[in-house]
Amino acid sequence: MLAGIKVVELATYIAAPGAAGILADWGAEVIKVEPLAGCPMRYTMANMGADHLQGSPIFDLDNRGKKGIAINTATPEGVEAVKRLVKDADIFITNVRPGGLERSGLDYKSLSAINPRLVYASVTGYGLEGPDRDRPGFDVAAFYARSGVGYLQTVKGREPTILRTGIGDHTTSMATVGGILAAIVERQTTGKGRLVEASLLRTGIYAAGSDTAVQLKYGKLGSTKSRHESVAPLSNFFKAKGDEWFVIVPRQGSVDWKAVCRVIGKPELETDERFNNPKVRRTNAALLVDILDAAFGEHDIAHWSKSLDAEDMIWAPLMKPGDVAKDPQAIAAGAFVEVPEHDGNGTYLSPASPIRFPGANDGPKGPAPALGEHTLAVLHDLGYSDADIEKLKAAKAIA
Structure with missing residues (x-):
């Protein structure tokens, strides 16, 4: 060209x-x-x-x-x-x-x-x-x-x-x-x-630029937190059985919160007062991450791949470069x-x-x-x- x-x-x-x-x-x-x-x-x-x-x-x-x-x-x-x-x-x-x-x-x-x-x-x-x-x-x-x-x-x-x-x-x-x-x-x-x-x-x-734009506009910016301190605990890395990590990137609002509850087989969490809106999920982030860690640790990545895809969730496995080279999609x-x-x-x-x-x-x-x-x-x-x-x-x- x-x-x-x-x-x-x-x-x-x-x-x-x-x-x-x-x-x-x-x-x-x-x-x-x-x-x-x-x-x-x-x-x-x-x-x-x-x-x-x-x-x-x-x-x-x-x-x-x-x-x-x-x-x-x-x-x-x-x-x-x-x-x-x-x-x-x-x-x-x-x-x-x-x-x-x-x-x-x-x-x-x-x-x-x-x-x-x-x-x-x-x-x-x-x-x-x-x-x-x-x-x-x-x-x-x-x-x-x-x-x-x-x-x-x-x-x-x-x-x-x-x-x-x-x-x-x-x-x-x-x-x-x-x-x-x-x-x-x-x-x-x-x-x-x-x-x-x-x-x-x-x-x-x-x-x-996304973070810097917030800093320039408002003069302040939140720091990067650990997994258990996350402002948005659903937007996080989780470990499947077999020590394979993956990341979930939820959309704004509560649509994906309900989907996650269905994925892990705990629909009752949808209306739990500790987690039923973004503000309380942030307040109770450590507890929620512990619950999700326990649930995701029950099955391997292949299981969660099917479950998350069935809910049209945005997620991806954390891959090593050697595995990326074999990834059919790459x-x-x-x-x-x-x-x-x-x-x-x-x-x-x-x-x-x-x-x-x-x-x-x-x-x-x-x-x-x-x-x-x-x-x-x-x-x-x-x-x-x-x-x-x-x-x-x-x-x-x-x-």
């Missing part, structure tokens, strides 16, 4: 490469510019002490189907090579901090002067303005901790826990893709590109794709991009590139001669 769109990515880690990775899945030509040492995400398995595992599925997820070149942008020659790449590019994506881009001449103002049609996407921790514009910010810091998401996810009186790898990054990746494509649409009318600014902080604040939704191995021998399973376009070739176009795999080919395409390339090597602009 994005055939003919050229993307230059000057980025490491996850959020910005993830955005370019989605564009690559959708058919764009993405040229990934890495430092000579490579993106740190290439080495995640080794850094976690899993040296025996080949490659890095974390890196591959965000970089499959790209061309990879390794350039030292701390040299004038390296910067010039990137500028040549940008001359006929449609999109430039970077997560380099603003000050560094300005010093090297790879900021929006400099590159748009070379290519006025360029859509320039900046992905940072905290944005392009303000006192923290050059502060480094991974998703645990900028998206999770500083945005309020981490506080909202922490149960009152408990210690906060770290966000799992890439959740805030990939949320920001999706937001960045939306901004980029909006700018591409605008360019069809104006003929000019624009700066697209994404940040982990702003995306985190929006992701927590498979039917196209949530996983086969990615070619780099050596050409077979494929392996990986998460799909977040959107499906039925009938379109919207999956991986190839494996993630090896470090610097396409450096010489891309430079030759830019008009560099063999002698020019030797000069770049001598200047330590390329390896």
Whole structure:
């Protein structure tokens, strides 16, 4: 779908490469510019002490189907090579901090002067303005901790826990893709590109927007409670026989309260004065959760699946990622794709991009590139001669 769109990515880690990775899945030509040492995400398995595992599925997820070149942008020659790449590019994506881009001449103002049609996407921790514009910010810091998401996810009186790898990054990746494509649409009318600014902080604040909107409107917000202290005790996780957890998400009012009473075989609770309206259910939350725990513990998840579905309840099992990969519904939704191995021998399973376009070739176009795999080919395409390339090597602009 994005055939003919050229993307230059000057980025490491996850959020910005993830955005370019989605564009690559959708058919764009993405040229990934890495430092000579490579993106740190290439080495995640080794850094976690899993040296025996080949490659890095974390890196591959965000970089499959790209061309990879390794350039030292701390040299004038390296910067010039990137500028040549940008001359006929449609999109430039970077997560380099603003000050560094300005010093090297790879900021929006400099590159748009070379290519006025360029859509320039900046992905940072905290944005392009303000006192923290050059502060480094991974998703645990900028998206999770500083945005309020981490506080909202922490149960009152408990210690906060770290966000799992890439959740805030990939949320920001999706937001960045939306901004980029909006700018591409605008360019069809104006003929000019624009700066697209994404940040982990702003995306985190929006992701927590429902709670944050209440805070902004009323100046206060309830804390996250434990299961037995829940403001809405029906909206909770419960454990079936066999230690399998599931969540119930009731609709507003008392419709689902009556349904739950029927599901657990206790219709008398419908009119029990301790539980017959939301206010008293909140007051007696601990007792109600104990009653529901005892009832749900009598049967396995298969039993409750049938009973809850029969009442058209909104619920879902709490699944491990290994089980999600086998879930017939996740498979039917196209949530996983086969990615070619780099050596050409077979494929392996990986998460799909977040959107499906039925009938379109919207999956991986190839494996993630090896470090610097396409450096010489891309430079030759830019008009560099063999002698020019030797000069770049001598200047330590390329390896």
